[in-house]
């Protein structure tokens with residue numbers, strides 16, 4: 545699933561191909577970009593930096609122009625190294641950037657736009673983002689302040705998805721983080737102590753850091769998608785407790801939890 549670690553992993557792969565370089569070619573094959581003239585507007589400009597914040601990825605070009613992408617549930621980034629094959633045609637990409645023999649491709653990411661720096665500063669989706677869970681230094685004070693400003697009756701699982709409090713956690717990491725910390729995702733946020741909320745982050749962050757480095761997110765899936773199966777932690781203690789699942793929050797994202805060992 546495209547969550548913060550997926551996006552940081554993509555940025556880590558794209559960076560060595562593009563950073564500090566002028567792309568040899570840039571195309572937007574998808575018809576929705578036909579009138580936007582990205583190839584002309586970006587021609588001859590070097591990529592200053594490639595970075596991620598939460599689930600957002602930014603390709604910053606010289607001259608104050610930035611490509612902003614958010615994959616939501618459907619999109620993906622691919623980096624094709626020389627000689628590599630990819631089962632989908634690069635022609636079905638929405639964005640295609642070539643440099644030497646490598647290609648950077650974006651497929652189906654519903655947010656893909658070319659922004660000026662001034663527009664980016666004013667964009668509320670970006671300016672309002674909370675601290676990135678994968679930032680080199682985790683800003684816990686800002687996270688806790690933003691969390692406590694939010695609705696205290698919201699279940700903690702849902703609160704962790706609010707990108708203005710903490711950027712980068714999606715449904716998978718919310719489920720696994722609450723499970724690892726032994727916190728019931730249905731508890732009202734106002735009833736969850738700071739130390740407990742931080743415990744969820746401290747379980748989640750190192751796993752996401754590893755996944756952002758090697759792209760292998762699935763290995764951290766312990767209870768997500770396993771409704772009805774016995775909880776592995778309770779099983780070790782000799783009890784059988786099936787994992788439960790129920791939709792949570794405005795988007796009704798399926799939340800998995802063990803009612804016995806998550807309090």
Ligand SMILES: [Zn+2]
Pocket residue numbers: 775776777778779785802803804805806
């Ligand atoms: Zn359990």
